Amino acid sequence: MYRAIKEPSKTGDFKMTEAIRVENLTFYYEGEVKPALKNINLSINEGEYVIITGPSGSGKSTLCRTFNGLIPHFYKGKMEGEVYVKGLRVKEHSVRELSKIVGMVFQEPENQVLTLSVKDEIAFGLENLGYPPNVIEDRIEHVLDVMGIKHLKNKVIFELSGGELQKVIVASILAMNPDILVFDEPTSNMDPKSALDFLKYTVKINKEYGKTVIIVEHRLDYIISYASKIVVLNDGEIVAIGNPRKVLMEDILEDIGISIPQIPLLFKKLKRLLPCCETPLTIEEALSLLGRVIAEGSYRGT
Ligand SMILES: Nc1ncnc2c1ncn2[C@@H]1O[C@H](COP(=O)(O)OP(=O)(O)OP(=O)(O)O)[C@@H](O)[C@H]1O
Numbered sequence: 001m002y003r004a005i006k007e008p009s010k011t012g013d014f015k016m017t018e019a020i021r022v023e024n025l026t027f028y029y030e031g032e033v034k035p036a037l038k039n040i041n042l043s044i045n046e047g048e049y050v051i052i053t054g055p056s057g058s059g060k061s062t063l064c065r066t067f068n069g070l071i072p073h074f075y076k077g078k079m080e081g082e083v084y085v086k087g088l089r090v091k092e093h094s095v096r097e098l099s100k101i102v103g104m105v106f107q108e109p110e111n112q113v114l115t116l117s118v119k120d121e122i123a124f125g126l127e128n129l130g131y132p133p134n135v136i137e138d139r140i141e142h143v144l145d146v147m148g149i150k151h152l153k154n155k156v157i158f159e160l161s162g163g164e165l166q167k168v169i170v171a172s173i174l175a176m177n178p179d180i181l182v183f184d185e186p187t188s189n190m191d192p193k194s195a196l197d198f199l200k201y202t203v204k205i206n207k208e209y210g211k212t213v214i215i216v217e218h219r220l221d222y223i224i225s226y227a228s229k230i231v232v233l234n235d236g237e238i239v240a241i242g243n244p245r246k247v248l249m250e251d252i253l254e255d256i257g258i259s260i261p262q263i264p265l266l267f268k269k270l271k272r273l274l275p276c277c278e279t280p281l282t283i284e285e286a287l288s289l290l291g292r293v294i295a296e297g298s299y300r301g302t
């Protein structure tokens with residue numbers, strides 16, 4: 001995959017491995033007395049797969065909007081604190097500049113489509129940046145291949161299913177080669193099978209192509225075992241953050257209605273019996289753990 005040229009650090013203490021840093025961020029939408037985000041601190045390293053979750057209205061989309069400068073440049077309001085994207089202070093850089101580093105995929109793909117055909121949709125951004133036709137053609141082929149949608153190349157946009165359209169949007173963003181991809185509830189309008197299929201591609205983009213992925217998602221079952229970090233928001237604040245194995249065990253998640261995937265939930269209920277062990281995230285991990293404790297007789301009560 002095409003790697004973007006690294007920007008030199010513009011701040012003294014910025015670590016070059018850091019993709020995004022949020023410092024003491026509080027944001028009030030214009031005219032609002034209640035902040036949509038309150039004192040957020042967050043660091044995301046290059047190559048991470050980060051899940052943001054939380055109840056409706058907890059500030060997930062608002063936080064994502066700061067990553068490509070939509071806040072504070074498009075959504076007006078009062079912003080305290082700082083957000084840095086690869087060392088660039090978002091307050092000082094336009095959405096256009098930041099979009100070269102951060103690609104954003106929204107919940108409603110229809111609102112993001114600019115052209116009529118799949119090929120044109122992917123070519124659009126590249127043409128605007130003045131790439132020669134042979135480079136554009138190569139990139140189209142490449143991103144269609146990455147997203148597993150070569151067969152859609154000559155289709156008309158309105159013939160696509162919701163899942164196919166989301167993949168085309170992602171392909172058009174990948175073609176611009178951003179280092180960071182932000183997905184804001186990308187599967188909310190998909191059936192379970194299409195959603196799972198789509199989520200697999202978000203993992204592929206991260207694991208095979210090294211992109212930093214930040215995803216707002218409620219369907220945690222599949223992606224949780226690939227995530228390096230989970231951020232849980234409630235009422236504009238981070239209420240839990242860190243390694244999924246640790247965060248999923250915190251009682252606050254159930255209190256605020258986050259649906260914990262079945263395997264870690266079962267383990268949480270069994271935790272009293274298995275105080276020794278690291279939280280399993282998948283069926284395979286759970287089976288291996290249970291096999292081990294049964295063989296060793298190391299569950300409590302023996
Ligand atoms: N453009 C806006 N102007 C004013 N207030 C807004 C705007 N967008 C969001 N808000 C408010 O900010 C708070 C956080 O909203 P946000 O959309 O970030 O939540 P969310 O976690 O993404 O919710 P959902 O899961 O429903 O998408 C809410 O109180 C919401 O009403």
Ligand SMILES: [Mg+2]
Binds near residue numbers: 062184185
């Ligand atoms: Mg939202």
